[in-house]
Amino acid sequence: MKTTLTVLLIIQLYGLASCAIKQHYFIDQMKTWNEAQQYCRTNYHDLSTFIDEIEEQQFLQEAVSQTSDAWIGLNKESGTWMWATGEVTTRISWDNGEPDNHFCAYLHKDKKKLHDGGCTDTCTFFCMTVIVNTVMVQQSESWEGALEYCRHHHDDLASLSSSRSMTDALSKITGAQTQYVWIGLRFLAGGWFWISGDDLILNVWSSAGPPQCPAQNQRCAALDKNTQTWTPRDCEEKLNFLCF
Structure with a gap:
């Protein structure tokens, strides 16, 4: 019974620390979306996510070094766009005419808006640390x-x-x-x-x-x-x- 209660406690309460602060880094390497995520999870925390307007504005301020289209931590799973850290999206700043019919998202280098692309395409990408x-x-x-x-x-x-x-x-x-x-x-x-x-x-x-x-x-x-x-x-x- 004790183990069962522990499992329930962990499942109910796990997640990013509520006081976490994100910092974002442009990685000038060409990788598929999955390869980029593995790189970020090994060397940082994950592909960059911004789940609300405040986080998005912070992300865009730190994206000034972007020199090419770059993956972020957003992809479609079972028909639903999800952040890589597990949150279901409530708002996404898609560019006009987006998304099309692909399953991974990247930030357009000039428009600073989100586009969808083929997950096996190669792009540079953004990683984040969670401080x-x-x-x-x-x-x-x-x-x-x-x-x-x-x-x-x-x-x-x-x-x-x-x-x-x-x-x-x-x-x-x-x-x-x-x-x-x-x-x-x-x-x-x-x-x-x-x-x-x-x-x-x-x-x-x-x-x-x-x-x-x-x-x-x-x-x-x-x-x-x-x-x-x-x-x-x-x-x-x-x-x-x-x-x-």
């Missing part, structure tokens, strides 16, 4: 205790889904009082996942990859401050932890 304040909590809790603490006092357990967030975390854990530090990575329903909903692309496991069938008492992940890798630990172990 959050990572907090090192020098209090020892179980994984679930750390999750509850972070959601009560901050936003969530930290998800280290990109090389940038990993680097930030490593700079914060030097003061940890425990060798291992809880992060927002959990094994449930047959797989490891970030509780933020981010894809598990970055691989910083202490082994060659994520443990496929971890023991029942090894299903929560912690960051080892000595080896600077992720490692499965007993969820009831009392450790310091990282919050967003």
Whole structure:
């Protein structure tokens, strides 16, 4: 029952931190939409998204370096335009006559309006980082205790889904009082996942990859401050932890 309640809690509450600030970067490399997204998720956070008018204006201010048509994090799934971070679109600044009959969106380099294009076409693209304040909590809790603490006092357990967030975390854990530090990575329903909903692309496991069938008492992940890798630990172990 306890595990079931935990699963429901995670499903109901995961998502980008409410205090997140986005920064956008023009990447002058030619890739398909899927290749661009994989690049962004590995090196930044994701393809750029702007889900409301305020975010759109910020994005356009940071898009001044754009020299060619560039993918953004918007594509059509099952007939619905979706942001790459999972939100259903409520408004899209399409150019006149758009969209046509394609499934991925790009920003026109001159008009600064959105067009749709073939997802296998190659374009430059925009990546974004999602800036959050990572907090090192020098209090020892179980994984679930750390999750509850972070959601009560901050936003969530930290998800280290990109090389940038990993680097930030490593700079914060030097003061940890425990060798291992809880992060927002959990094994449930047959797989490891970030509780933020981010894809598990970055691989910083202490082994060659994520443990496929971890023991029942090894299903929560912690960051080892000595080896600077992720490692499965007993969820009831009392450790310091990282919050967003």
